[in-house]
Amino acid sequence: MKGKGEHAEGAPDPMVRRALELRGDEHTSHRPRIGNMSTSLLIELFTDHLDSGYAAAARREKDESPKARRRTTAILAAGLLLLGFVLAIAYRATLRQAPDSERVRQALVQDVRDGSALSDSLQRRAQQLSGQLSRQRDAALTASRDGDRAAAEVRRLEEAAAQRAVHGPGVAVVVGDASGTDQVDPNTGQRVPVSVDDNGRIQDRDLQSLVNALWAAGAEAVSVGGQRLAPTTTIRGAGEAILVDLRPVQSPYTLAAVGDPATLLPRFADSEAARRFQSYTGLYGIQFTVRAAKDVRLPAATDPDLRYASPVPPPTTVSTPGSAPAPRPSGGGR
């Protein structure tokens, strides 16, 4: 900034001199008239931002009586009330003018969120109840030796059908779409994600091949996006969404697997699918990380639909002890 003074002395350009002159006495109310009207107007526009009324009012002596002060407050309150009112109705009007399609879309998004929240809570309730059920069944079965054997069989089958929550060491694989960019919607001012091109998007078959690689590497239980995979679980695409067990999962997808830590991770990392995805990270910018996890917790899969079993009908005859009729075989009813 030391060049300022030197320039003022030796500036050959009259415009530069004028500008410096103007800058020097910014606070005086009178400025030298320069040039024609248009330049002075523009200069004023760029230098005089404050309403000159404030300066004029400050020069007048102030009436400091309490009455005058009250009046000032009243005026200010009325003005600010009006100002807030204008801002609020402008906000409302702008919102109302947002295109209907956008509002419908937002409402639909909200509906979907509400619906999936409800479904989540029902799912949690179902899991809780089925845990309770299996505990009570175990308690009932352990009374006799036959029951014990049946209970062990049931446990084995349940584990095979992913009906029990499991936890243990394993690996966590995170795979995600190539990062897209957000764009601000000009009408609502909200950020709207812009979809990435198809090359960078994870498809259902990508998840399938990764899951298969996990099974092949010796995983005992696998979940995708928190959904435990049962033997009949599907991973499939519906439009741009991927459904695991008919429930949508979102990028980045977390694949968690429980298995022998000594072999699972190296075997998976060496699998063809994992190497392919490693190369995709460079090619398409997708996200792909594999790490060992000390304690992976996987929930139970959703209960399979019962196709053949039907509820035991309540006993109709009063059974006398000792001569109880043989229990009617349940199942195979239909």
Place this chain on the structure above:
Amino acid sequence: MIPALALVAGVALGLVFEPVVPLWLQPYLPIAVVAALDAMFGGIRARLDGIFDAKVFVVSFVSNVLVAALIVFLGDKLGVGAQLSTGVVVVLGIRIFGNAAAIRRHLFRA
């Protein structure tokens, strides 16, 4: 304190009652908002400069809104409404920026 409450009350009134802005008034709403913002920033700067005056503030706010609306109205009648709207927004925008810069200098000394 009372003026701050009045501001909040104004916003609340506008949000609660949701007055329907008549169609003929809608083109002036954005201009009114810009004018109101200009008055607001001017008032804050004047306050920081120590020369705030309630009457000047209110009068400048109301007249800013009215004059801006009048200019746009005339422009609409003359068929240059869009251009005049732009002119109003540019002029008020420059003032808002200038006052905001002054406020910033006051508050952060930078």
